[in-house]
Amino acid sequence: MDIEECKPEQIQEIFGLADRLCQNREQPLLQGKTFVLLFPETSLRTRVSFVKGIRDLRGECICMSPEALNKREHLADVIGYMENWADAAIIRHPDLNKLRELSRYASIPVINAMTSENHPCEIMSDLYAISRRRPDYKDLVYTFVGPGSNISRTWMSMAKRMNLNFHHVCTEGNALGPETANYTFHTRLEGILQDSDILLTDSLPEEFRTAEYIGKYQLNLQRMRTAKPGALLNPCPPFFRGEEVAADVIDTDYFVGYEFKKGLLYVQQAIMLYCLYHSKHAAT
Numbered sequence: 001m002d003i004e005e006c007k008p009e010q011i012q013e014i015f016g017l018a019d020r021l022c023q024n025r026e027q028p029l030l031q032g033k034t035f036v037l038l039f040p041e042t043s044l045r046t047r048v049s050f051v052k053g054i055r056d057l058r059g060e061c062i063c064m065s066p067e068a069l070n071k072r073e074h075l076a077d078v079i080g081y082m083e084n085w086a087d088a089a090i091i092r093h094p095d096l097n098k099l100r101e102l103s104r105y106a107s108i109p110v111i112n113a114m115t116s117e118n119h120p121c122e123i124m125s126d127l128y129a130i131s132r133r134r135p136d137y138k139d140l141v142y143t144f145v146g147p148g149s150n151i152s153r154t155w156m157s158m159a160k161r162m163n164l165n166f167h168h169v170c171t172e173g174n175a176l177g178p179e180t181a182n183y184t185f186h187t188r189l190e191g192i193l194q195d196s197d198i199l200l201t202d203s204l205p206e207e208f209r210t211a212e213y214i215g216k217y218q219l220n221l222q223r224m225r226t227a228k229p230g231a232l233l234n235p236c237p238p239f240f241r242g243e244e245v246a247a248d249v250i251d252t253d254y255f256v257g258y259e260f261k262k263g264l265l266y267v268q269q270a271i272m273l274y275c276l277y278h279s280k281h282a283a284t
């Protein structure tokens with residue numbers, strides 16, 4: 001439901017499981033398991049990788065719209081009936097409280113596939129990809145450029161749980177919270193880039209798509225060249241050329257966007273297996 005609920009050892013265990021799933025892809029580990037997926041039509045990557053991830057392990061998917069949760073019916077009843085047919089639910093819905101409530105009543109795992117508040121599967125997968133490319137990932141400097149969003153907040157939670165050095169750069173008044181040992185806020189990109197190893201962004205809300213903001217904070221090739229040697233640019237999709245990132249940097253080796261998402265399939269498979277067999281909901 002939330003990265004802050006995970007212990008670092010659990011995150012490591014999921015990473016190890018993802019490695020094994022990636023090395024041995026044809027195991028019927030989800031045979032006989034049925035997943036109910038509630039995703040909006042517009043979801044591309046997360047939905048496709050969950051559905052493929054389930055099918056590759058021989059599980060079954062039932063795909064529905066998250067609007068099925070926007071009813072008068074008590075969520076205890078919704079999940080009470082669903083449990084007759086589903087072994088887990090995977091849900092993308094704006095309201096994290098709705099997911100939490102559903103999970104409280106559920107005796108099956110409820111997996112958060114993004115809310116307006118957070119996106120734990122995505123950030124776990126991104127950190128997995130970084131860790132496999134940079135074994136020194138715990139010592140790197142992570143810099144998120146942009147206003148508060150589900151993605152930036154989840155990176156902050158990940159930094160807290162995994163004790164990472166996380167910088168946040170945006171205009172005055174947009175800090176995600178007070179500074180901590182793992183979180184510092186800056187308004188100038190220039191001073192921070194030369195210390196940064198991993199550059200992170202999310203798509204800009206409309207009010208930030210101004211020439212002034214973009215001129216000051218857009219990650220372009222010239223700016224990436226001032227980052228630490230070997231720095232990587234991982235914009236959260238959907239990203240927009242000419243907005244939070246410039247087109248010129250997407251065609252360089254700095255950009256790891258597509259490649260990093262390969263791991264999404266295995267990390268999400270690992271999360272499903274972990275939730276089915278290790279969590280408080282574990283089947284006996």
Ligand SMILES: NC(=O)NCCC[C@H](N)C(=O)O
Binds near residue numbers: 045046114116202236
């Ligand atoms: N790859 C994804 O799952 N996309 C994340 C989209 C994040 C963006 N802040 C959003 O809420 O739409």
